[in-house]
Amino acid sequence: xxxxxxxxxxxxxxxxxxxxxxxxxxxxxxxxxxxxxxxxxxxxxxxxxxxxxxxxxxxxxxxxxxxxxxxxxxxxxxxxxxxxxxxxxxxxxxxxxxxxxxxxxxxxxxxxxxxxxxxxxxxxxxxxxxxxxxxxxxxxxxxxxxxxxxxxxxxxxxxxxxxxxxxxxxxxxxxxxxxxxxxxxxxxxxxxxxxxxxxxxxxxxxxxxxxxxxxxxxxxxxxxxxxxxxxxxxxxxxxxxxxxxxxxxxxxxxxxxxxxxxxxxxxxxxxxxxxxxxxxxxxxxxxxxxxxxxxxxxxxxxxxxxxxxxxxxxxxxxxxxxxxxxxxxxxxxxxxxxxxxxxxxxxxxxxxxxxxxxxxxxxxxxxxxxx
Numbered sequence: 471x472x473x474x475x476x477x478x479x480x481x482x483x484x485x486x487x488x489x490x491x492x493x494x495x496x497x498x499x500x501x502x503x504x505x506x507x508x509x510x511x512x513x514x515x516x517x518x519x520x521x522x523x524x525x526x527x528x529x530x531x532x533x534x535x536x537x538x539x540x541x542x543x544x545x546x547x548x549x550x551x552x553x554x555x556x557x558x559x560x561x562x563x564x565x566x567x568x569x570x571x572x573x574x575x576x577x578x579x580x581x582x583x584x585x586x587x588x589x590x591x592x593x594x595x596x597x598x599x600x601x602x603x604x605x606x607x608x609x610x611x612x613x614x615x616x617x618x619x620x621x622x623x624x625x626x627x628x629x630x631x632x633x634x635x636x637x638x639x640x641x642x643x644x645x646x647x648x649x650x651x652x653x654x655x656x657x658x659x660x661x662x663x664x665x666x667x668x669x670x671x672x673x674x675x676x677x678x679x680x681x682x683x684x685x686x687x688x689x690x691x692x693x694x695x696x697x698x699x700x701x702x703x704x705x706x707x708x709x710x711x712x713x714x715x716x717x718x719x720x721x722x723x724x725x726x727x728x729x730x731x732x733x734x735x736x737x738x739x740x741x742x743x744x745x746x747x748x749x750x751x752x753x754x755x756x757x758x759x760x761x762x763x764x765x766x767x768x769x770x771x772x773x774x775x776x777x778x779x780x781x782x783x784x785x786x787x788x789x790x791x792x793x794x795x796x797x798x799x800x801x802x803x804x805x806x807x808x809x810x811x812x813x814x815x816x817x818x819x820x821x822x823x824x825x826x827x828x829x830x831x832x833x834x835x836x837x838x839x840x841x
Contacts, residue, residue, distance in 0.1 A: 471507050471533055471534065471535025471536065471537060471558075471559070471560040472507070472531070472532040472533040472535075472557075472558065472559045472560070473507045473512060473529045473530060473531040473532060473533075473558050474529065474530045474532075474555055474556070474557050474558070475512065475527065475528075475529040475530070475555070475556055475558065476528075476554065476555060476556075477548065477551055477553060477554055477555060477556050477570065479527050479528065479529075480527070480548050480556055481545070481548045481549060483514045483525055483527050484503060484514065484541060484544050484545045484548060485545060486514075486523065486525065486680065486681065486705070487503045487514065487516035487523060487541050488541055488542065488545060489673070489676060489677055489680060490516045490517065490518055490521050490522075490523055490677060491503065491516050491518065491541040491542070492518045495518070498580075499538055499580055499584055499585055499586075500517070500518055500519070500586075501540055501541065501542070502538035502539055502540055502541060502579075502580060502585070503515065503516045503538065503539060503541045503544065504516070504536060504537070504538045504582050504585045505536065505537055505538070505539065505558075506535075506536040506582070507529070507531045507533070507534050507535050507536070507558075508531065508534055509531060509534065510526075510531075511526055511527055511528045511529045511531065512526075512527050512529045512531070513525070513526055513527075514527065515585070515588050516541060517586050517588050519586060520671070520673070520674075520709070520710045521673060521674055521677055521707070521708065521709050521710070522586075522588030522707070522708040523588070523677070523681075523705065523706070523707050523708075524588050524705070524706045525704055525705040525706070526704045526705075527704070535560060536582040537560050537564060537566060537579040537580070537581070537582055538579055538580045538581070538582050538585050539566060539577055539579045539580075540577070543577060544577065547568060547575045547577065548568070551568070551570040551573055551575075552570070552571070552573075553570030553571040553573070555570065556568055556569070556570045557569040557570070560579060564578065564579040564580065564581055565577075565578055565579070566578070566579050588706075588708060590699055590706065590708060591694060591695065593694075594692040594693075594694045594699055595692055595694070596690040596691065596692040596699070596701065597661055597662040597690065597691050597692070598658075598688050598689075598690055599656065599661070599662070599688065599689055599690070599691050600656075600687075600688060600689075601682050601685035601686065601687060601688065601689045601702075602686070603654055603656065604678070604682060604689065604691070604700075605679065605682045605683075605685075606652070606654070607627075607629075607639070607641040607652050607654060608627065608641070608675055608678065608679050608682075609679075609805060610641070610650060610652040610805045610806075610832055611627050611641045611642060611643040611650040611651065611652055611805075612627055612643060612675050612676075612679070613643075613650065613801040613802075613804075613805060614643040614644055614645055614648050614649060614650040614801070614834065615627060615643045615644075615645065615672050615675070616644070616645035616646065617645070617672070618645070621646070622712060622714055623669060623712060623714035623715060623716055623717065624644060624645060624646065624717075625671055625672050625712065626643075626669045626670050626671040626672055626674070626675060626712050627641050627642070627643045627669070627670050627675050628641070628642045628643065628667055628668070628669050628716040628719070629641050629642075629664065629667060629668050629669075629670065630642075630664055630666075630667035630668075631662070631663050631664045632653065635655070636661075637655055637656045637657065637658050637661045638653055638654070638655050638656070639653070639654055639656060639661070639662065639664075640652070640653045641653075642716070642719050644717075644719060644722075647795070647798065647836075647837050648798050648801075648802070648834060648835060648836045648837065649719060649722060649723075649834065649835040650802070650805065650833075650834045650835075651719070651723075651832070651833060651834075651835075652831065652832040653831040653832070654831070662691060662693070664693065667716055668693055668698060668711050669711055669712035669714065669716055670698055670709055670711060670712075671709070671710075671711070671712050674698070674709035674710075677707060677709065678700055678707065678709065681700060681702065681705060681707050682700075685702055687703075689701060689702050690702075693711075696710060696711050696713060697709060697710050697711060698711060722821070722835060723835065724814075724816065724820070724821055724823060724835070726816075727814075728814035728815055728816040728820075728822070728823065729760070729785075729787060729790065729814065729815045729816065729817075730785075730812050730813075730814055731760060731765065731783050731784070731785045731812065731813045731814075731815060732783060732784040732785070732810060732811070732812050732813075732827060733765070733781065733782075733783040733784070733810070733811060733813065734809060734810060734811075735803060735806060735808065735809055735810070735811050736809075737781050737782075738765070738781055738783075738803060738811070739800065739803050739804065741767055741779045741781050742756065742767070742796055742799050742800050742803070743800065744777055744779055745767050745768075745769040745777050745779065745796050746769075746796050746797065746800065747774075747777060748769040748770070748771045748774050748775055748776065748777045749769070749771065749774075749796055749797070750771060750773055750774060752773070753771045753772075753773070754795050754796055754797055755769065755793050755794070755795060755796065755839045755841045756768070756769045756793065756794055756795075756796040756799070757769070757791060757792075757793050757841055758791070758792050758793070758794060758815070759789070759790075759791045760785060760787075760789060760790040760791070760792075760815065761785075761789050762785060762786060762787070763782060763783060763784065763785055763786070764780055764781065764782055764783060764785075765780070765781050765783050765785075766778070766779070766780050767779045767780070767781070769796065790815060790817060792815060792817070792822070792838050793838055793839040793840065793841030794822065794836055794838055794839055795836070795839055798836050799824070799836065801834075802824040802834035802836060803824060805834065806824070806825070806826050806832070808826035808827065808828060808829065810826070810827040810828075811824060811825070811826060811827065812824070812825055812826075812827050818838075819837070819838055819840070820838070821835045821836060821837050821838070822835070822836050822838065823835050823836075824836065
């Protein structure tokens, strides 16, 4: 097995697998990536049995073959190489030699015979989708995913087709303390129709987002038999779905009108970050005091200190004081890319809603804190 490949191409290919390969596993081969040399180039595969990735890259192949290598060590070797081209050679004993200029690395491989195959059913029905659209849906919701392994159905982002509007896809994430929702029209009434909503797990969401980072055009999305498949021009990612019912998120969406406060995104975001300096693992609350045309923020932590700030807003009404988790407010505002934002507050322990001024299809619900 022997081929030559551009250093940056090889580095990018191995880097995409690092989030998938298992760090702690009873199967050492799952720490590895499989590299397969074919006449037309090389194929790089990685899997943890729940997520699988297969990507094709251009290379000048002299001899075909396949081998598995430690993903982490291979990445570190390629990263430290400074040459433009890497010569890859595997001998009969599965010892791989990487050569670039005067640098020579040798790394033992494991035969690919025991490497789990990343198989995609040929009858998966794929739908074309703008990469930016899926990327935006993940950015606007993923921060609200739960990290509690006990509540498995909340450990991911829930996608469903809108029952009333064709071509509309919704994404929802919640951890029980906050909920983020975004609804986007694909532009195609015959777009992906999900008979039943699907939950893409946390790790899968991160890998999909990583895959979409450099994509500016269209991708293809398919769902079948408990898995979601994302295809780009050169890469295919398979993610096993969470087999569980998602809670009825509609029940927590407030129906009664709250008190609207309008403000500029950047001004409030910077003020909240200043409050966050006072936060610790034990305490991360901020008191939001609402007065006519201004918000006064206060964060007091006995272990750290105190912070106060005042921001001009658009608000006409009486005084109101409510406590929130400062990190939840920051996450919700950071996910909005519009300049002007509305914070719909409610007195007592009723939820607040943060959304763009000109977009009712994206919002985040945040439960208040007792401070």
